[in-house]
Amino acid sequence: MVGLIARGVGLEEISVDETPASLTLEYPQHFSVGASIKVTPRLKTNIDIKWTDTAVWDEWNIQFEESVQFLGVLGAIVQSLDQGTTGGYLGADSLVLPRDYESVWTWAIGFEYQYTDRLAFRLGYEPRGSSIPEDKQDLFVPIGDTKLYSTGFAFHWSRDTFIEGSLGYVHSEQDIPSNGSTNSTSTAIDNFIYNPYAGYNMKTELKVIVGEISIRSTF
Template identity: 20%
Template structure:
C-alpha cells in the first residue's frame, strides 16, 4: 500500500528542482547574466555590444569589441510572496498548519565573462554563469507540506566561445555549454500507521531527494548591421538533456528510515528522471537615435511545451509515476534605452513583459508563478577608459494567481489537496565591474 509514496516524491522532487528556478524570468530561467543589460530590461540582449557579457547575450558580438575585457558581477534577488486563503485536506479531512509566505530566501546570482579579440575578425571568449536555479523554503508546519515544502536547485554553466566577423556589417559566433545540475527537495509524505495489517491512522514522513547530472549544450548567434546606426541580433540556445540520478530517503518522526510494514521495503532507494531544459531564441534590435541616445527592443521565445509530463522510471526501467504538466511555449518582450549623460556616465531604463508557461490546472505550491512585468533602471560609470562600474535595480510584479493542487500517496489510497492565492513580487539589485586590457 505504501511502496509508491517514495517514488511519487522522487518525481516531484527532481522535476520541481529542475524547473522551479527563477525570480526574474518566466519559465524558471534566470536572466541575471549581465547587470549592464539588466538596466535596460535586457531589451538589447542579442544586439547591444557593450562589454564581455555579450559572450552570453550573443557570441557573435565578441568580434565587435575593440579590446580584451573581463566582466564580473552579480544580482541579489529579494523575493516576497503573500499567501491568502490557504487550505489543505488529507482524504477529505482538514490539515492544520501555517501559510506565512515569503518562502524564497534572498539569493546572490554571480557570473564572470572574458572576451578576447584576436584581430579585427576573430575573437574568443569564456563565461561562467547560472542559467537555472532557485531555493524555496516554506516554514515548518506549512499547511501545504504534503505537496512540497523545500526545493533547492543549482545549475552552473561554463561556456567557451568563438566569433568571426566577416566585415563591418556581419558576424557569427558559437559556444559550447558544459552544465552541472544539483537539486534537493523535501516534502512531508503522508502514510498510514498500522495495527497488524489494518491501517489505523496517519503519520508524516520527512522525505528528501537529491540528485545531480552533467549535460552539454550549445548556443549560436549572428549580428547584422545594415547601417552603422542599426544593429540586429539573433541568438539560439539549445536544449540540454539530463538524466538525474536520485538518492531518496524517508524517515519517521524518530529519524529512522521508514520500512513498509506490509512489504518490508526500505524507503532508502534510487530512481531516475530524464528531462530536457528547453531551447530559447532571442531577437533584438538596437537603434542609435543620436550621439547620446539609443533605443532597444527584444523578444524571446522558449519551447516550454517539452515539459508536458513527468515520467519517472525505476531500477528495472518500470514506470514509477506519470503526471501531466501541460506547459506551453512562452514569449517575453522588452523595450529599453540608454542615454549617454556625459563621457563617464550612462543612464538606462527598460520594461519587460513575461508570459508564464505554467498551466492553471497544474500550477503547484513549488512553482506558484504567473505572468509578470519587470521595471528596470541602471547606470554605468567609467572613471577611466579601462574600467566601468555598472549598477541596476529591477522591480518584478506578478499577476495574482491561484494554486489548486492535489496528489495521491500510499498506492492511491491517500489524497492530499492544497489551495491558496499567491501574490509574488521581487527586487533585484545588481553590480558589475568591467575591466579592459
C-alpha cells in the first residue's frame, strides 16, 4: 500500500529516514485504599481497591527532531481521505497516535496464614480490568484484562532478621477481530496512522512469572 501511494505521487524509490524522536507522557494519578481484617487468630485477609487515571492518555504526541519527508506526503494524503474514523495526526514533524484510554477501578484480595509463630504463608489474587477500550487495542500496549495470582511466605529468622519471598503469575489476552480496533485491524480507507493488521483477526497473549525474595535485618 505504501509503495502504491509513493508511486502515485511520483516517488519511485522510498529512502530510509532516521531521526531521533521524543514522547512526553503524563504519569496517571493513582489512588488506593485497603483494609486488613483478622478473621481468626491465625488468618488475616487484606482487601484493596485502586483507581488509576489512565484517561489522561487520550493521545500520544511523538515529535521528530528532523522532518521526515515521506510522512509529510503521506499525512497530506491522509487528510484528503479523512472521514473522522480514527483521529490523530500524521505529518513530517510529528505523529499523534489516538489512545482514548479509560480510567479504571480494580480490586485485589490477599490472605496470610500464621502457620507458626515464626512462619506465615500468603496467597493473593488481583483481576485488573484493562484501561484500553476494545476498539483501541493494539501492539503498542498489548495488554487486555489481566489476572495476577501470587503466593509467598514470611519467616522470622531471628529477633532482628526477616526473610520474605513471593512468586507471581500474570496472564493477559487480547482478541481483536477484523475491523474491531481502529488502532490495529480497521478496514477504514482513511486509517493510515497506525493500523498494522488491517482486515485481519489478531490475538495477543502475555504470560509472566515473577519471583522475589528479600532479607531484612537491623544491626
